[in-house]
Amino acid sequence: MKVLAIESSCDETAAAVVEDGRLALSSIVSSQIDLHAKYGGVVPEVASRQHLLKIVPVIREALEAANCTLDDIDAVAGTRGPGLAGSLLVGYNAARAIAFGRGLPFIGINHLEGHIYANWLVEGPEPEFPALCLVVSGGHTDLVFMRGHGQYERIGGTRDDAAGEAFDKAGRLLGLPFPGGPHIAKAALEGGPSSLELPRAWLHGTFDFSFSGLKTAVLHTVREGRYPVPEVAWEFQEAVVDVLAGKTSRLARELGARNVLVAGGVAANARLREELQRRCPVPVRIPPPKFCTDNAAMIGAVAGYRLQLGERTPHDVDIFTTNDWAAV
Ligand code: KG4
Numbered sequence: 001m002k003v004l005a006i007e008s009s010c011d012e013t014a015a016a017v018v019e020d021g022r023l024a025l026s027s028i029v030s031s032q033i034d035l036h037a038k039y040g041g042v043v044p045e046v047a048s049r050q051h052l053l054k055i056v057p058v059i060r061e062a063l064e065a066a067n068c069t070l071d072d073i074d075a076v077a078g079t080r081g082p083g084l085a086g087s088l089l090v091g092y093n094a095a096r097a098i099a100f101g102r103g104l105p106f107i108g109i110n111h112l113e114g115h116i117y118a119n120w121l122v123e124g125p126e127p128e129f130p131a132l133c134l135v136v137s138g139g140h141t142d143l144v145f146m147r148g149h150g151q152y153e154r155i156g157g158t159r160d161d162a163a164g165e166a167f168d169k170a171g172r173l174l175g176l177p178f179p180g181g182p183h184i185a186k187a188a189l190e191g192g193p194s195s196l197e198l199p200r201a202w203l204h205g206t207f208d209f210s211f212s213g214l215k216t217a218v219l220h221t222v223r224e225g226r227y228p229v230p231e232v233a234w235e236f237q238e239a240v241v242d243v244l245a246g247k248t249s250r251l252a253r254e255l256g257a258r259n260v261l262v263a264g265g266v267a268a269n270a271r272l273r274e275e276l277q278r279r280c281p282v283p284v285r286i287p288p289p290k291f292c293t294d295n296a297a298m299i300g301a302v303a304g305y306r307l308q309l310g311e312r313t314p315h316d317v318d319i320f321t322t323n324d325w326a327a328v
């Protein structure tokens with residue numbers, strides 16, 4: 001079964017053709033980063049206008065790259081939420097319209113479930129259940145226990161900034177380009193080890209996270225001006241990775257998870273990947289970086305298993321902007 005999947009929840013316009021939920025025949029991502037960089041963050045109106053300009057060319061390119069036409073497509077999937085309303089509407093409505101026009105099954109997909117299912121796009125045996133998922137993106141940081149396909153229980157998560165958001169804010173304080181995550185990772189390569197010590201919010205007795213204190217500490221350090229940017233970047237990254245890897249490995253042990261699945265843009269971070277692999281008691285699965293950041297192949301991966309179960313999304317069901325794991 002070939003699914004045409006479309007994703008436009010934030011600032012990437014993306015389309016992909018995915019076979020049987022496991023094989024990405026194509027995955028095209030048109031990034032708007034350059035447009036938003038000068039504002040230091042994503043501007044929702046600019047994003048939705050850009051999605052409108054890019055959505056048709058990106059879909060065409062995804063079909064072409066997969067050596068397909070719409071005649072070869074068996075179903076259409078679109079990201080329903082969470083995300084920016086004006087952005088979501090463009091891709092979701094494009095997906096709905098193609099399905100309606102061609103008489104194909106349609107399914108709306110949760111973006112965060114998509115990030116988790118990027119782990120199914122990796123060759124080899126499927127992840128094993130129960131799995132502990134660490135979802136670390138620009139908007140979300142959640143520890144989610146997954147007993148089976150589509151069964152999620154949120155155990156912990158951030159009480160303030162998401163991990164990606166913390167990277168982006170720290171990047172701005174350090175004068176690095178947007179988005180801060182990859183630029184901090186790059187700067188940190190020349191920064192360690194350092195005598196600088198930034199705080200870790202352990203929130204003992206919980207599996208929650210908090211990154212706002214760390215962000216404030218970066219602000220004070222930058223104002224003091226005693227440490228060069230690469231050193232602050234290095235210690236900031238170590239502080240985030242320490243808490244994320246520490247809590248994830250402990251929870252995996254407590255829950256008896258058989259796999260740890262890492263998901264979302266921050267999963268592209270090499271230090272996080274390394275520390276999770278080193279500390280977790282069970283095999284850690286992390287998609288290749290191109291499937292960690294926003295893409296449509298991951299949406300096609302979820303659609304693959306849900307369509308197989310007979311799920312369809314009625315055409316009058318709308319987008320949503322905030323996540324609820326219990327309702328996925
Ligand atoms: O999942 P994603 O592409 O979009 C959302 O759904 O939010 O995540 C984007 C986030 C940004 O905050 C970005 O700074 C972060 O992922 N990110 C990274 C890296 N690459 C992307 N953070 C740390 N290290 C990276 N290498």
Ligand code: ZN
Nearest residue numbers: 137264265294
């Ligand atoms: Zn995302």
